[in-house]
Amino acid sequence: MDYRKLLHIPQKCAGRLVNHHLSWLGVAACLPLLGTATAFAVANGAQETEPARIVQQKVVEQLSLPPFRFADSQTRYWRDESIKRGDTIARVLNRVGVRDDETRRLLYGDNAQAKNLLKLKVGATLSIQTNDSGELFGLRFLQDDDNGEQVLVVLEKRDGKWQASNDTVAAESVETVRSINIKRNAASELATANVPADIRGQLAEVFADQFDLSSLGAGDRINLVYETMVYAGSAIASGNLLAVSIERQGKLYQAYYFAHDSESGAYYDAAGKPVKKGFSRQPVAGARISSGFGLRKHPILRTLRMHTGIDYAASAGTPISAPADGVVVKAARESGYGNVAMIKHNAKLTTLYAHMRAFGKGVKPGLKVKAGDIIGYVGSTGRSTGAHLHFEVRINDQPVDPATNALPTPGLGRTQLAQFNAKRVQLSAKLDLLQNIPVNVAQID
Structure with a gap:
């Protein structure tokens, strides 16, 4: 036996390990374990040192808040507030940030028109002009009179005194749209969408000969185009319901307003046929x-x-x-x-x-x-x-x-039918736009 060969065996193995690539991979894999062991050893040694004791002390100090001040803004803007059950005028003004001293000057000053504010009924709308400082500059509201009509009252503060405005009143008409997906009840959801009460009344009667508005249920849809009367940038009343489409139980109903003259009109379907029959006669024949x-x-x-x-x-x-x-x-x-x-x-x-x-x-x-x-x-x-x-x-x-709601509806002549179709095309485009919107539309002017 050649013992010299046995002496060369360890040398050959070491050389093969050094030159083989798998050997180096094994060494790299072991390094994290070696580091962990080292860190563990150091940590065990550190446990012998006792941590420093932390002393906690509770300190209570009363801090005073800086005085609150309104932003110094002179920008005036109008806000509409609806009179709710149990409201006082002071409470309504307070809701929009009007200062108490401003409210007192209005209500208890020498101003006879301001007393009409106290007569506003539940559901009435009060338009208020104010700024960020809580100053009050103007008020507008429709007030019932003894003739059963509503008069527009405009109050303005001039040189620190309240007085009725003598400016010429020029209200303009703008088209307003609403789109409502019915989930439960048509009447309540129309009110929630801020559709005015008189427009809701007109809507309930347009198709009264065909179905009751209360019969609408989940999945039905109402699209509206109606007039809003605007004065000085604020809505003060509603005009005519111009166009309506109702999808009820998969069937589509449409009606369009056509003005016969400057004072009256009626509703017709897409073909120009009267939508509603109305009374059999008018109260004054031929007038x-x-x-x-x-x-x-x-x-x-x-x-x-x-x-x-x-x-x-x-x-x-x-x-x-x-x-x-x-x-x-x-x-x-x-x-x-x-x-x-x-x-x-x-x-x-x-x-x-x-x-x-x-x-x-x-x-x-x-x-x-x-x-x-x-x-x-x-x-x-x-x-x-x-x-x-x-x-x-x-x-x-x-x-x-x-x-539009009670009188007999006259048929349309050839000239009137051409005028009706021209207007219907414009209104149909708005109704189609609403129909393609998958969500409720509250306001587009």
Whole structure:
């Protein structure tokens, strides 16, 4: 046996390990373990040193907040606040940041018009002009008067004193749209979407001959285009419902407003056919409408007023007939309306007749009348510029345009049909846009 060969074995193995690439990989893998072991050893040695003791002490100090001051901004802006049940005017002004001293100067100063603020009803809208400092500069609101109409009251602070504005009132009409996906109840969701009460009343009647608005359920949809009357940058009233499409149980219903003249109009479907039948007759046969429904400048008081009915131009003594069956619920003399009668036609619909010279024979509360029965005669009693009939239609006590909600709807001639189609194309584009939006639309002006 050659022992010299045994001496060379360790040398050969060491050389193979050094030259083989797998050997170096093994060494690299062991390095973290060696580091851990070293760190563990150091840590064990450090445990012998006792940590320093930390002393905690609780300190309580009363700090005073700096005095609060409104931002020094002179920018004025308008805000609309709805009068809620239990509200006072002071509470409403406080909600928009008006200072208490400003409120006191308004309510308890020498200003007779400010007292009308205390008469605002629940649901009324108060427009308030203020700034970030809580100063109050102006107020606007529609106030009921003894004539059953609403007058626009404009208050401005000039040189530190409150007074009614004598500026010329110029309200403009802008188109407003709403789109509502019905989830539960149409009436409540229209209100939540801030659709005005009079527009909701018109909407409920447009398709009344075909279905009840309350029959809409989950998955149905309402798209609206209507007029908003704007004064000094703030909405003060609503005009006509211009176009509506309702998707109900998979079926589409559409209606478009067409103005017959400057004072009246009616609703027609996409083909130009009347949507609603209306009453069988009008209260004054053959008379023209001299003043339509909506905002107007009062001919006597020269103030901007919400005309809650329509006026028929007719000579004194012209008979006034009931346009549909009903029961007389009022026949009395009032300061603004003069001789006024009211007929209830069903659970939600009533009509009113004002400025009459005299009542028809036997007309008094409780009398049942048929369509065509004479209930009075055209006159000029009360606050009136001349002989005419003021005629109102109210749905759930909310005044609506009689021309679109109750009166007979005339057919369209060839020229009118061409005009109708031109307007319908414009309104249809807006309804189609709303239909393609998958979410509710609250406001687009």
